[in-house]
Amino acid sequence: DQQVKQNSPSLSVQEGRISILNCDYTNSMFDYFLWYKKYPAEGPTFLISISSIKDKNEDGRFTVFLNKSAKHLSLHIVPSQPGDSAVYFCAASAVSNTGKLIFGQGTTLQVKP
Amino acid sequence: SQTIHQWPATLVQPVGSPLSLECTVEGTSNPNLYWYRQAAGRGLQLLFYSVGIGQISSEVPQNLSASRPQDRQFILSSKKLLLSDSGFYLCAWSVLGRNEKLFFGSGTQLSVL
Numbered sequence: 001d002q003q004v005k006q007n008s009p010s011l012s013v014q015e016g017r018i019s020i021l022n023c024d025y026t027n028s029m030f031d032y033f034l035w036y037k038k039y040p041a042e043g044p045t046f047l048i049s050i051s052s053i054k055d056k057n058e059d060g061r062f063t064v065f066l067n068k069s070a071k072h073l074s075l076h077i078v079p080s081q082p083g084d085s086a087v088y089f090c091a092a093s094a095v096s097n098t099g100k101l102i103f104g105q106g107t108t109l110q111v112k113p
Numbered sequence: 114s115q116t117i118h119q120w121p122a123t124l125v126q127p128v129g130s131p132l133s134l135e136c137t138v139e140g141t142s143n144p145n146l147y148w149y150r151q152a153a154g155r156g157l158q159l160l161f162y163s164v165g166i167g168q169i170s171s172e173v174p175q176n177l178s179a180s181r182p183q184d185r186q187f188i189l190s191s192k193k194l195l196l197s198d199s200g201f202y203l204c205a206w207s208v209l210g211r212n213e214k215l216f217f218g219s220g221t222q223l224s225v226l
Contacts, residue, residue: 006156041220042219043217044215046214046215049214089157100159100172101157101215103149103156105154105155
């Protein structure tokens, strides 16, 4: 049972344009959402997060949007840079689950120069 | 500052052989510790987590076990490896309380042949 889904395995974007990565979840108890970025042969690094009491959180070029009614969140990267090329994981947690993270399958972003 | 060490980076093991992966954290006390696995084409799956010495919770039934002999040491083991144990293994830590923001090690690529 995949509680967190990233239905797009890959995304290719031109440098300078917007990258939009999507994530859907099924568990209505999730109350905290995160995005992680992973380069090959490295561990994931935390990128940005959002609490369920908000619908938007912005950090520089990265913005995460949360639509609770649709159980959907998205990560926007503007403008995209070649160094953003990596695998992006969406993750979710619930306070009732002691905060353990449930990860999506990941989306590989390629930003072309 | 806190750092997490995980080794080895790459491991090739025959089916039926034992396994021991080690992870240590520096610069923090009483962290929560986690073992995740990323199988090919899959997301990050939580295998084990620990909130203290000798306290291990298993998330999925499997051929692996974990131990925490010291506060900042987490070990992943198997007595007999299976082909299906191949994958990218990641150790992570978080602070007490809400555990969403995980800090990952660099990972171990395990190939069971």
